[in-house]
Amino acid sequence: MEDESDDVDDNNTEQADYDFIPVVHDNFDPYAGPIWEDECDDIENYMAKLYKNGEIYKDQEFGKIEIRPWQIYTDKQHLRDVVRDYCIQSGFSIVVEKANNQIYTARCSDETCFWRLHASRLPDGVTWAIKSIQNAEHTCLGLQTKNPMVSAKWAQRVLLEDIRAHNDIPAKALNKSLWGRYGVQMTKSTLYRMKSKALVEIHGGMMCLTSIEKACKDLWPEVDRRYCCKHLSVNFKQAFPGPKMWQLFWLAASATSPFVFQKAMKQIDKAKPSARVWLANLGEQSRWTKHKFDPLIKCDVNNTNFVESFNATLGIDRARPVTTLLEGINPF
Numbered sequence: 001m002e003d004e005s006d007d008v009d010d011n012n013t014e015q016a017d018y019d020f021i022p023v024v025h026d027n028f029d030p031y032a033g034p035i036w037e038d039e040c041d042d043i044e045n046y047m048a049k050l051y052k053n054g055e056i057y058k059d060q061e062f063g064k065i066e067i068r069p070w071q072i073y074t075d076k077q078h079l080r081d082v083v084r085d086y087c088i089q090s091g092f093s094i095v096v097e098k099a100n101n102q103i104y105t106a107r108c109s110d111e112t113c114f115w116r117l118h119a120s121r122l123p124d125g126v127t128w129a130i131k132s133i134q135n136a137e138h139t140c141l142g143l144q145t146k147n148p149m150v151s152a153k154w155a156q157r158v159l160l161e162d163i164r165a166h167n168d169i170p171a172k173a174l175n176k177s178l179w180g181r182y183g184v185q186m187t188k189s190t191l192y193r194m195k196s197k198a199l200v201e202i203h204g205g206m207m208c209l210t211s212i213e214k215a216c217k218d219l220w221p222e223v224d225r226r227y228c229c230k231h232l233s234v235n236f237k238q239a240f241p242g243p244k245m246w247q248l249f250w251l252a253a254s255a256t257s258p259f260v261f262q263k264a265m266k267q268i269d270k271a272k273p274s275a276r277v278w279l280a281n282l283g284e285q286s287r288w289t290k291h292k293f294d295p296l297i298k299c300d301v302n303n304t305n306f307v308e309s310f311n312a313t314l315g316i317d318r319a320r321p322v323t324t325l326l327e328g329i330n331p332f
């Protein structure tokens with residue numbers, strides 16, 4: 001019974017992943033041909049073979065993905081993820097013919113092609129191994145159109161670390177990464193939608209500002225912080241729309257004297273008393289209005305524009321280890 005429920009679940013996800021490719025049944029029986037003979041071997045022989053040939057698949061973020069028989073995967077999802085990455089990188093797609101919690105058989109989506117992969121679960125019940133790849137050199141020409149295996153869900157998985165390292169990474173940089181690693185590109189709108197989902201996954205839906213705030217307080221309790229007024233103004237605008245409120249916000253935020261600041265605040269209070277409360281709730285005025293900035297910090301910038309420019313200059317290298325990052329920005 002347990003097997004059955006897993007099957008159903010599995011078929012459902014398979015369906016969701018491959019819903020653009022109609023599954024064609026070609027009467028291919030993975031147990032019929034001589035190539036699957038190892039399945040019939042007795043367990044001792046089987047374990048000897050595994051011990052001799054087996055190698056645990058090592059995840060590699062960059063470079064050519066290679067799959068071969070007797071490669072071992074931590075679980076079935078791992079196998080499926082690697083197979084998908086491999087297919088996308090090599091420019092073909094597959095049709096999963098049989099997938100349950102014991103075997104996984106797929107063929108090239110080109111019906112004239114004889115490429116086939118067969119994998120199965122190992123006796124430990126968790127790990128999986130590729131048992132054979134038939135016609136590893138495709139007899140088809142590969143995909144001439146967009147690979148249907150390229151999905152937002154796939155991109156979210158392969159780009160997760162890039163996004164974790166650089167939450168504001170632009171679509172252009174994400175595409176550069178996809179192109180370099182897999183030779184594919186996606187539309188900007190898909191990438192932005194995928195990125196916001198990835199950020200929820202990364203931050204667990206929590207406001208990242210809160211965690212940065214907490215981290216700073218723990219690490220440098222004596223250092224004061226400022227808010228980026230550009231980001232603040234966007235939030236302010238949502239709560240208090242209209243050009244007048246917008247103008248008054250910037251007047252208060254950019255005021256370099258208490259006189260100008262008081263004037264602006266009085267007008268804000270007159271127009272919308274709740275806006276004054278909103279600003280009071282931000283805490284210390286030294287965090288957002290220029291006239292209260294600590295004069296010891298020789299910088300009166302009240303936005304993070306230069307940080308954004310810095311990030312944009314780093315581009316994709318920001319997601320890389322620090323030495324690679326330095327090589328990347330060396331020309332500057």
Ligand SMILES: [Zn+2]
Nearest residue numbers: 108113138140
């Ligand atoms: Zn093929």
